[in-house]
Amino acid sequence: MLLTRPGRQAEGIAARISAAGGMALSLPMLEIEPLRQHEDIERIKAGILALDQFDIAIFISTNAANLGLEWIRQYWPQMPVGLSAYAVGPGTAAILREEPWPVYCSDEGVTSEHLLALAGLQSVKGKRIALFRGQGGRELLADTLRERGARVDYIEVYRRRVPRYERREVLGMMENEGINVLVLSSQQILESFVQLLKPDDGKNASLDPAQDKEQKALLSLQQQLRVIVPSRRVLETARAAGFVHVTDAGGADDDAIFASLLRIRPETESP
Incomplete structure (x- = not known):
């Protein structure tokens, strides 16, 4: 799964995920x-x-x-x-x-x-x-x-x-690492992540095979990722941005996020 909290703020939840047998990568979408x-x-x-x-x-x-x-x-x-x-x-x-x-x-x-x-x-x-x-x-x-x-x-x-990342590199990393859960712990973090994945204005994907591939990868992510958010307001924004499977954790603290991860765990494990 991919955690997006600022800096070291993801360390606590990452340790709990690891102890429960999961793997968490960090891609901070905000710096404080x-x-x-x-x-x-x-x-x-x-x-x-x-x-x-x-x-x-x-x-x-x-x-x-x-x-x-x-x-x-x-x-x-x-x-x-x-x-x-x-x-x-x-x-x-x-x-x-x-x-x-x-x-x-x-x-x-x-x-x-x-x-x-x-x-x-x-x-x-x-x-x-x-x-x-x-x-x-x-x-x-x-x-x-x-x-x-x-x-x-x-x-x-x-x-x-907002840190600067290359869209293509982030999509490639998520695909290569098999990311199937995305934790977006605030409205601004969600907005930053959506902006990162937004296609470059003025480019015609049909004329650019690389961009066309990225668009397909993005669509696949939106349809398949399990997304954890802290509130109903952020859930509605995530769905409006195209994410299909969104869960409201009812909080942004470690306990709320971890409880939500446990609830959706059966959906993310391979049969």
């Missing part, structure tokens, strides 16, 4: 880069130093939690009194629970919509909320909380970068 420019550092520092003026801190990913806590620990030996933490997903919540502050996470799912359904985020009029995230991304959380009367400030601690 902490913000290091002077203006970014000053902006982050200002937000961290003002953290005692906030009522709620929301962390949208494990990367936001890890890097956010790294910053907070530099300036706050103890968590600011009265500050509550909210996490998107159990993996993010587990990181935040390393500190002695109340941490809230939806048991129903791993999307912004699930987080927004929590009781503690309903009556937020007049409250200040710090939203830890990477540069860019969905605006649903902030927009909805502002509609509910909260003041929301972003503390952006990293940026995402």
Whole structure:
């Protein structure tokens, strides 16, 4: 199977797959880069130093939690009194629970919509909320909380970068290694993977035998691959992109992904 998480974030699930008798290769479709420019550092520092003026801190990913806590620990030996933490997903919540502050996470799912359904985020009029995230991304959380009367400030601690791969080499590797399961653990990772496999604009495949072969290989992958995604929203995007066999793991953490892999295992084993 092929894992697409950034860098070393795939190591845990890869080890579990190996221990269960499977083989996992890694092709990171995103790279996470902490913000290091002077203006970014000053902006982050200002937000961290003002953290005692906030009522709620929301962390949208494990990367936001890890890097956010790294910053907070530099300036706050103890968590600011009265500050509550909210996490998107159990993996993010587990990181935040390393500190002695109340941490809230939806048991129903791993999307912004699930987080927004929590009781503690309903009556937020007049409250200040710090939203830890990477540069860019969905605006649903902030927009909805502002509609509910909260003041929301972003503390952006990293940026995402899409690695460059050669389409032909990736398709060849997947065919040669017999990849039959693809794990796409976020919406942006899915979009990056789809973009990688997208045919070059302006080329006529019927006049290019090599490209025609690639198109056939891509079609075969879309029809045969078992694809694991973390949520219903990503599942719908994957199906719209042409993937036929898509499973919603109900989370992007190792436990959710591994449980889904075990469920589809009978479909991927040779008779």
